[in-house]
Amino acid sequence: MTPTLQTESPTPAVAPAVAGGGGTSRALRAARSIAAKAVGGLVVLWGAATAAFAAQLALPGDRATVILNVRAGQAMKRTPEELAGVIEQYGLDHPVILQYLTFLGGLARGDLGNSYQQYRPVWDVIGEQIGATFALTFTAIVLAWVLMVVWVTLTAGRRPQVRALGSLAETVTAGLPHYWLGIILMLVFALGLGWFPVIGGTGLHGLLLPALTLAIPLAGFMGQATRAAFETALTQPFVISARMRGMGDLAVRLRHVLRHAVLPAVTLSGWALGATVSGAVVVETIFTRPGIGKVLVTAVNAQDLPVVTGIVVVIAAAYVVANLLVDVAYTLIDPRLRTS
Amino acid sequence: MTSTILESTTETDQRSGTRLRVDNLRVGFTKGGRSKRVVHGLSFELAAGECVAIVGESGSGKSVSARSLVGLTGAGAVVEADELSLDGENLLAFTGRDWRRVRGSQVGFILQDALVSLDPLRPVGQEIGEALRLHGWGDKSAREAKVLELLASVGVPDPANRARQRPDELSGGLRQRALIASALALDPGIVVADEPTTALDVTVQAQVLDLLEETKRRGKALILISHDLSVVARLADRILVMSGGHVVEDGPADQVLNDPQHEYTRSLIAAVPGAHTRGRLLGSQVPPFVSVTSRREPTPFAGPVLEACELVKRFRRPDGTAHTAVDGVSFTLERGETLGIVGESGSGKSTTARIALALERADSGSVRLLGRDWTSLPERRRRPLRREISVVYQDPLSSFDPRWDVARILEDAVGRTELRSGAARRERVAELLALVGLTPEVLGRSPLTLSGGQRQRVAIARALAPWPAVVVLDEAVSALDVSIQAQILDLLTTLQAELGLSYLFISHDLGVVSHLADRVLVMKDGVVVEHGAVTDVFENPAHPYTRELIAALHPLSAAPTTEG
Structure with a gap:
């Protein structure tokens, strides 16, 4: 009997009838809330992917050099010819926005790209473990x-x-x-x-x-x-x-x-x-x-x-x-x- | 009941129908090496088809006594008695397994308020079925059928659907019936009802009492526990009045109600408010009135202090449908007058009060305070007028900051802008305390450690701090024991007479309203179905709903009694 919304809820006897008989409206509301949550989940995924992509750009050093060093397992200065091949392969000369969209496009298709080190799809590397x-x-x-x-x-x-x-x-x-x-x-x-x-x-x-x-x-x-x-x-x-x-x-x-x-x-x-x-x-x-x-x-x-x-x-x-x-x-x- | 129990029943008890014998029951609690006795010698016998009522204030030991009959007195309890026997079995020698066999099957227990006494997360049908399952009654499908039968037997319409609903999805009356069905599931010979109607709307109270009366007629032995003599008046054959753990009066119901021997019983009967107590105090003592020096002169105004015009408020239900909570409500409140608004949960009376307090915005219509625009103003411009209207709620505990002590609560209400010096504020607080009959001793205490009556006095002191013209009392005495309620009602009467206050008194209890109010609005489904002077409405109710409310009143508050 405290004056809360619950006890003051109008004609409580009617509410059960709604809960029992309103099957379609309840299903509709459930579907709507699931859809809203799925959209929310996609936004989270997109945010995580974007942050990870931005972190790549923010890393110090030339990315092509990094890739070559990762492959070789040793750090050294690379010639422009060596770099050109890698830049070509990974599209590192494209504008950032294009690289980002390519990356997102890959994600949407379920393609996470290839490992620099192991020369195989990231999916395989992760999937094994x-x-x-x-x-x-x-x-x-x-x-x-x-x-x-x-x-x-x-x-x-x-x-x-x-x-x-x-x-x-x-x-x-x-x-x-x-x-x-x-x-x-x-x-x-x-x-x-x-x-x-x-x-x-x-x-x-x-x-x-x-x-x-x-x-x-x-x-x-x-x-x-x-x-x-x-x-x-x-x-x-x-x-x-x-x-x-x-x-x-x-x-x-x-x-x-x-x-x-x-x-x-x-x-x-x-x-x-x-x-x-x-x-x-x-x-x-x-x-x-x-x-x-x-x-x-x-x-x-x-x-x-x-x-x-x-x-x-x-x-x-x-x-x-x-x-x-x-x-x-x-x-x-x-x-x-x-x-x- | 199983056959083994029948065999052990003593022959004399079988002939006289005596089910329960309690002789000199003593209950104490040990805590930290110290023991404290809370029940000092309770004796009664209970036969089939009989009702014994135990009446007393909270803390009188009535509930503890009842719980000791099912071995659930609590941790650290010591239960002693010269005899405590149920159908011939000695309860004092019971083990945990014996108790579990007896609970539910031989003794059914009904607690207050099904909203919390039934598991709020489970459908009521499951709760009722659980009693059957625990005692190995039938198989699953038989139990399901029995649950529906039980719900139907306590007057629940459409049991198949109701059984699948949770307590919060059912109306107050239906869920209380479901609670009773769960206690009656195994057809126990003894039914204990501990405050079964407290905190329920009057019409629901009447339904519950009807149901208990029928249970008694079917040959159950009934133990009814209440703080309110008027609740037990209808059902009890024998009444025991308890105070401070002692039985102060014990006798046939007629004698206790009509010719009470003990002073305490007389004061309990006198404390029941109703039309017959209008214009006089409920207690024997006049609350001492302390004249106040610091009181602000009342804002001069000749017309009605509060004037509501065609208030409408709509809410949207969770499923999206619109609902009109308040529909065209108008009223006026004169200075020094009490206007009662009476109705059940969901009638819109509390929403009306919130609109009057400008805590809720009306969809249309407006309220004027002391002849000035009030609800139509933006909050910033309302603020200077705020001090003219204040509120006391049913449960002050939830409206106090639990970390503040009483001194801080009241100093905060006095306000820093009003009185700049701390000493002056403390002086005002002392004055307010005296006004509501509290001693300065409570100042350093937290509201949690105060009794219900003390808390409500603090709430009243807080409401009076800005010296308002209007006080809204929203179910302000509904949660109190009758004797405490009487003290608070007397205090309100005295304060009104001395300070010229106007009360907007919201309650579901027609007895209280007819005691205190000058005029009354009866609300149902957001609409005022009847209004007028309390005496007129009470003696010549025009609307069927008002008649229903009056019919549901307890005999003690409906009719003049002999207590004079």
């Missing part, structure tokens, strides 16, 4: 969710000592650096106990330690965000209602309370899908795993710009897809968001 990275990232996020849900469900809203322990663990793990955690996990479980291979490989068995390295700090981070909402939800009357129906405490936490508490963690997961790629660079190095992280580092060191640009675009695409999924997850978790 991206599967391993996505497997790692995806496993890490799933593990983080499992860890976080178990930990928060067991410790939130309990006795003060348990609660303090719960949030302390989250604060500590959220701050753990990947390189430190990865090395400790490797020392203990791979070298010490010998439970896991030291060299990661692509198998499921070799995936666990690298994924844990990414998952533990993420779980701590998500746990911090979830815990507050979880404890607020625990004090809500519907929790008592459920208990008074004969539901056990753990069941109430899992079936009712959790759903009210996970929205911040869902948002973080969308961010994490992109952010773990940077963590993947470290993890792939420690556990000697194949992956896009290593390709990126090598390409940046070697100034293999088409590869760098390609990876930037692919990561941006991953972000866009992740955030679309987050939006969908939001309305599935809290259907009230659909109507507002």
Whole structure:
């Protein structure tokens, strides 16, 4: 009965009829919002690609010289004849705007260009490695969710000592650096106990330690965000209602309370899908795993710009897809968001 | 009920129909090594088809007592009793598993306000079905059919569609019915209703009470808990009045209502506002009035202080359809007068109040304040007049900055431009506090630590700080226990008499309006369906909707009682 829009919403009995019978208008609105999000995603991709292209231009040094040096693997002064061939091949004498449009045109056709270093399409270079990275990232996020849900469900809203322990663990793990955690996990479980291979490989068995390295700090981070909402939800009357129906405490936490508490963690997961790629660079190095992280580092060191640009675009695409999924997850978790 | 329970039922109880025996129930809480007893000896017996009511203010121990009957008293609670038995089973010896078996199947619990007492993210059908599922009732399709049957049995039309909707998609009456259906799902012998009608519109309150009455008629044993004696008057066979954890009065309903023995019970009955309490105070004490020295002279003006002309406000619903929230509303408010606007949620009364406060722009029509243009002006030119009109909301907590203490809230309301020296502002604040009957002790406290009544007093002090001519009271007493509500109503009456204030009093409660207001507008769907002097409207309601509202009034506020 607080004087909010919700309670003052006119003739509430009519609203359900609209929600139930207005199938076509709801579908139309859904289609419109999906279209708007897709356009938004394209804008993000275009922005990322443009920024990557602009970065190429801003790099010091003559680009033709750079390309030749990358190919040869050594830095030296090039003759005009040598340069002319490269300039011709890459169209470096065209106006910048034309180069930019050529680049965008290629992107639109799915052509990311050729690697300076490896003489093959960037797609092939990325394609070989991206599967391993996505497997790692995806496993890490799933593990983080499992860890976080178990930990928060067991410790939130309990006795003060348990609660303090719960949030302390989250604060500590959220701050753990990947390189430190990865090395400790490797020392203990791979070298010490010998439970896991030291060299990661692509198998499921070799995936666990690298994924844990990414998952533990993420779980701590998500746990911090979830815990507050979880404890607020625990004090809500519907929790008592459920208990008074004969539901056990753990069941109430899992079936009712959790759903009210996970929205911040869902948002973080969308961010994490992109952010773990940077963590993947470290993890792939420690556990000697194949992956896009290593390709990126090598390409940046070697100034293999088409590869760098390609990876930037692919990561941006991953972000866009992740955030679309987050939006969908939001309305599935809290259907009230659909109507507002 | 399962057969094992019937076997363990004692024979005498079976014959007399006694379901629940509570003898000398004591409840305490231990926190940080210290224990505090909150219920000191509660005793009653409950038979099938009987209703026991426990009445008291918040903090009297009534809800804690009820929750101890299902083992959900809370962390650190210590429950003791000489006897606590349900259908012959000793509740004091129950384990967690026993409690879960009993909850829902033998004792159904109905809480206040289904908007938050049902999981807001799930369809109501799922919540009702959950009670069945937890106790292993039937298979999935049988449960789905049973849910629809239950919804139909509590008077929900079109149950198949309603079951798929969430509480926020249902009207207040329908979702409260759904909540009741979830408590009745397994046909429990005992139903506990803890403030089942508080915060609901009057007509919905009446529907809920009808439903509970029918439940009782079907042979359920009912425990009704409320702060308001008038709510339980219709249903209760026996009434226990609690105060400070003690039962101060215990007897048959007729006797407690008509011949109360304890002073506290008498004050609770006297606190119920209605037409019969017009023109007198609800409490036994006259709120002391402190004369104020710093008061600004009222702006001289002879005509109506507030004059609204043909207000229209349209909103767009989320699905894009237009909706007229306020449709051609006109009224005048004279100096020193109270104009009541009564109606249910969605009637447009709060929107009307917001337009009068110039917080919302009307699509057409205008409001004049002290004879001057008010809503038609741009905000910058309105500002000098702002101090002439102020507002008190239902829940002051959400309109206070939770990080500010009372002193800062009130000093801010006095204003830096009005009084430049800090000492003068503090002096004004002290005066305002005395005016609303608070001691300077509250100055350093956060509104979070104040009681509901104290908070509302602070809100009134804040509204009075600029010495306005008009105070808009938007459901200002609706969230308060009756006894506290009575104190605030008495305070408002005294302040009006002494300061010559004009009140625009918005409420869904016709009892309160008929106590306080001189004239009344009855609103429905954005339109004023009836208006006139309160006594006329109340005694000779012309519109069917007004008659419906009056019929829904509780017996204690509708008819003169013996308390004299």
